[in-house]
Every structure is written in C-alpha cells, then in structure tokens.
Amino acid sequence: MNEIEAKSILNKTKRRDPWFLDDYTINPFSGCSFNCLYCYIRGSKYGEHMERKLGVKINAPELLEKALANRAKKKQHGIIVLASATDPYLQIEKELKLTRQLLEVILKYRFPVHIITKSDLVIRDLDLLKEIDEKAILPKDLPGLERGTIITFSFSTIEEKVAAIFEPGATAPSIRLKTLEACANQGFLTGVSMMPLLPWISDTTQQLEAMFSAFKKHLAHYVFPGHLTLYGDDPSSSKALVMRAIEKHYPELMPKYLEYFKNRTDMPAYYKKAFYTKMSELGQKNGLRNRIIP
Ligand code: SF4
Numbered sequence: 321m322n323e324i325e326a327k328s329i330l331n332k333t334k335r336r337d338p339w340f341l342d343d344y345t346i347n348p349f350s351g352c353s354f355n356c357l358y359c360y361i362r363g364s365k366y367g368e369h370m371e372r373k374l375g376v377k378i379n380a381p382e383l384l385e386k387a388l389a390n391r392a393k394k395k396q397h398g399i400i401v402l403a404s405a406t407d408p409y410l411q412i413e414k415e416l417k418l419t420r421q422l423l424e425v426i427l428k429y430r431f432p433v434h435i436i437t438k439s440d441l442v443i444r445d446l447d448l449l450k451e452i453d454e455k456a457i458l459p460k461d462l463p464g465l466e467r468g469t470i471i472t473f474s475f476s477t478i479e480e481k482v483a484a485i486f487e488p489g490a491t492a493p494s495i496r497l498k499t500l501e502a503c504a505n506q507g508f509l510t511g512v513s514m515m516p517l518l519p520w521i522s523d524t525t526q527q528l529e530a531m532f533s534a535f536k537k538h539l540a541h542y543v544f545p546g547h548l549t550l551y552g553d554d555p556s557s558s559k560a561l562v563m564r565a566i567e568k569h570y571p572e573l574m575p576k577y578l579e580y581f582k583n584r585t586d587m588p589a590y591y592k593k594a595f596y597t598k599m600s601e602l603g604q605k606n607g608l609r610n611r612i613i614p
Contacts, residue, residue: 340404399431399433439496453468473497505539514543519573550562
C-alpha cells in the first residue's frame with residue numbers, strides 16, 4: 321500500500337450524469353485492487369496489476385472536511401458519488417476505515433451520497449448511510465429524488481466463473497446479490513449498474529434474462545445497463561487484457577472480438593441499438609426501471 325498526500329479530494333463534475341447523478345465525486349484510493357480487466361482507469365499510470373499500485377489518500381478526511389464546510393456554507397449541496405475511479409470498499413478498507421471516515425464528514429455536512437460498489441463491505445456502514453439518507457439536503461433541481469443515500473451494485477455478469485476471469489479481485493456476484501437484497505430490506509434506495517456487459521458472454525438473451533430475474537429477486541429498484549468499451553494499445557490496457565482473456569478462455573469468440581475491437585474502442589451502432597432495445601424490454605418485463613429516480 322502506498323500512502324498518498326492528496327492535494328484535493330472533492331471533484332466537482334461539469335455536468336450531472338443522468339445515470340449516476342453525480343454533482344461531486346470522491347475517490348479515496350488511487351487505483352483499484354478489484355483489478356477488473358475491462359476497467360477504464362487502466363493504462364500507463366496503473367498498469368496490469370492495479371492492486372500493486374494501489375494508493376491510499378491518507379489525508380482525504382481532512383481535505384473533505386475543508387471542502388464540504390466551504391460548499392455547505394455556500395449551500396452547494398449536491399450528490400457525491402463514492403467512487404468514480406476506484407471502489408470505496410476495497411479489501412484494504414476493512415482495516416483502514418477511510419471510506420467510513422469520509423461518510424462521517426458527508427453526514428456532518430448533510431450531503432447526499434451515491435455509493436457505487438462491487439463489495440459486501442458496504443453493509444458495515446449502513447448505520448451512517450441510514451443517517452445520511454434521513455438528514456441529507458437534497459438538490460432542488462432533482463424533485464423526484466427523495467432519498468439522501470443511493471446504493472448501486474455493479475455487475476458485468478452473475479456467473480461466478482466469468483467474474484473470476486474478468487473481475488479477479490472483486491467480491492463474488494452471489495455475495496453482491498445478497499448484499500443488494502440486504503440493503504433493500506433495510507429500506508435503502510438500491511439497484512444495479514450492469515456495466516459493462518461482455519459481448520457474447522453476458523449479453524446473450526439467456527444470460528440477460530437470468531440477470532434481470534436475479535436483480536428482481538434480490539429486490540433491486542433499478543437497473544441501468546452499459547455496453548463494453550475497450551481502450552489502449554499497450555499491454556496493460558483494458559483492450560489488451562480483455563483480448564488476452566478472450567483468447568485464453570473463449571478462443572471461439574476471438575474472431576468476433578477482433579472484428580469489433582481491433583480498430584475501434586466501441587461497439588457498432590447496430591449493436592447498441594439492439595442492446596438498448598433489449599434492455600428496455602427486459603426492464604419492463606421485470607418491472608425494473610432504467611433510472612434511479614422513477
Ligand atoms: S471495481 Fe470499478 S474501478 Fe475497480 S477495477 Fe473494477 S471497474 Fe475498475
């Protein structure tokens with residue numbers, strides 16, 4: 321673990337994303353030990369084994385205290401996404417309690433929070449998240465939002481074997497599903513970011529139906545899906561790592577992945593059109609909305 325003295329911790333976004341509803345973002349760690357092959361933060365800075373380059377922003381609580389005191393004084397309460405470029409509940413957080421300290425500051429200044437995670441460790445902090453849920457000052461320009469805490473669980477698959485290949489450091493999908501249900505049972509606004517779906521692996525009709533049905537069964541309120549995007553040319557880039565995994569574990573899919581990603585980062589327009597139509601149909605069929613706010 322590398323200790324980092326960060327210069328700032330609260331990032332104001334240029335515009336609020338319609339899915340994630342982020343007015344601000346906080347990343348307590350630099351890099352991510354969940355080490356997903358498709359992760360967009362990969363590249364020259366973090367490299368192939370992101371867990372080895374993991375940095376902990378040890379002064380994050382003090383920085384956040386100053387930043388939120390200032391924003392609160394100006395009545396600039398907005399939704400804080402925790403986190404946008406790491407997971408707030410990495411393995412190291414269990415001992416460190418850095419995210420927990422940040423939540424204490426967020427509660428003190430009554431900011432709403434959106435937790436995005438692949439971990440069950442969020443359960444530990446439900447006491448603080450409950451208080452934030454009740455006491456946060458909500459943004460006036462989001463009249464449909466009535467809750468101060470949103471908890472989103474991220475999935476690219478619910479198959480344990482597939483997750484072990486593409487998300488080697490993350491909590492198993494079955495545990496994530498149980499945690500989602502536990503949060504819903506405690507009354508939290510909670511749902512799923514199904515991003516990124518892996519072409520011909522987790523985006524097949526059979527897999528999608530199983531996923532939507534599992535999310536419904538485990539009491540998700542919303543599901544927002546996203547397709548795969550792969551960047552970079554160096555050996556540690558998301559594109560190189562996913563291609564290597566396909567070659568090793570799904571050699572029969574290699575020609576299709578090469579066709580789509582050899583000279584591009586994104587799926588073609590016809591795929592995206594069919595993809596979002598299918599997602600909308602499955603959402604309706606399962607009574608799961610595709611937005612956090614109804
Ligand atoms: S959990 Fe998120 S931030 Fe961490 S490696 Fe996976 S995709 Fe990247």
